[in-house]
Amino acid sequence: xxxxxxxxxxxxxxxxxxxxxxxxxxxxxxxxxxxxxxxxxxxxxxxxxxxxxxxxxxxxxxxxxxxxxxxxxxxxxxxxxxxxxxxxxxxxxxxxxxxxxxxxxxxxxxxxxxxxxxxxxxxxxxxxxxxxxxxxxxxxxxxxxxxxxxxxxxxxxxxxxxxxxxxxxxxxxxxxxxxxxxxxxxxxxxxxxxxxxxxxxxxxxxxxxxxxxxx
Ligand SMILES: N[C@@H](CCC(=O)N[C@@H](CS)C(=O)NCC(=O)O)C(=O)O
Numbered sequence: 318x319x320x321x322x323x324x325x326x327x328x329x330x331x332x333x334x335x336x337x338x339x340x341x342x343x344x345x346x347x348x349x350x351x352x353x354x355x356x357x358x359x360x361x362x363x364x365x366x367x368x369x370x371x372x373x374x375x376x377x378x379x380x381x382x383x384x385x386x387x388x389x390x391x392x393x394x395x396x397x398x399x400x401x402x403x404x405x406x407x408x409x410x411x412x413x414x415x416x417x418x419x420x421x422x423x424x425x426x427x428x429x430x431x432x433x434x435x436x437x438x439x440x441x442x443x444x445x446x447x448x449x450x451x452x453x454x455x456x457x458x459x460x461x462x463x464x465x466x467x468x469x470x471x472x473x474x475x476x477x478x479x480x481x482x483x484x485x486x487x488x489x490x491x492x493x494x495x496x497x498x499x500x501x502x503x504x505x506x507x508x509x510x511x512x513x514x515x516x517x518x519x520x521x522x523x524x525x526x527x528x529x530x531x532x
Pocket of ligand 1: 386388
């Protein structure tokens with residue numbers, strides 16, 4: 318089905334924040350990809366994850382092979398981009414505060430996966446310490462990000478796009494989309510997301526649940 322399509326294939330889910338980060342970068346960079354949804358997160362067959370042995374998505378499939386993981390994919394997309402944008406990558410974060418912010422964003426994204434996969438997909442009990450502690454750590458991380466956001470944003474180098482802002486946007490919107498917890502108390506995070514949402518690539522990648530097509 319995809320053999321004759323020259324575009325890179327992005328295998329993921331429209332409801333996934335890691336996938337959205339990759340799609341956001343593709344949109345900002347002007348790299349056209351074919352999107353291939355993964356319908357069954359319970360699958361334990363690497364073939365359903367474009368060969369990712371970790372059974373994780375997103376995966377970008379290039380002629381030279383698959384690219385595993387959102388950050389890796391963003392770099393691969395930047396290398397394919399027709400126009401060079403100024404991108405602030407993790408390596409360009411200027412100080413400890415900004416690097417800690419990125420760590421807490423990745424942590425929050427991982428915690429979302431833990432909470433959603435554990436409670437909603439695997440139907441495990443929410444009151445288990447495993448989820449209760451994850452939810453505490455997640456709330457604490459969001460509070461830290463909210464308190465430090467202004468200083469972090471001011472410290473970033475001149476840029477068209479940064480991995481930090483794009484990943485933070487995907488995280489905040491995902492918390493609201495999945496209704497994990499109320500986002501309104503995190504006023505700085507909400508204001509940041511409201512502004513970032515104006516970008517066409519953000520508008521074009523709004524979260525949704527993929528619907529399996531009958532063949
Ligand atoms: N380190 C990976 C993490 C990706 C990840 O956790 N993806 C989620 C979807 S948002 C997933 O594959 N969930 C299925 C599972 O955890 O079994 C990345 O950066 O892309």
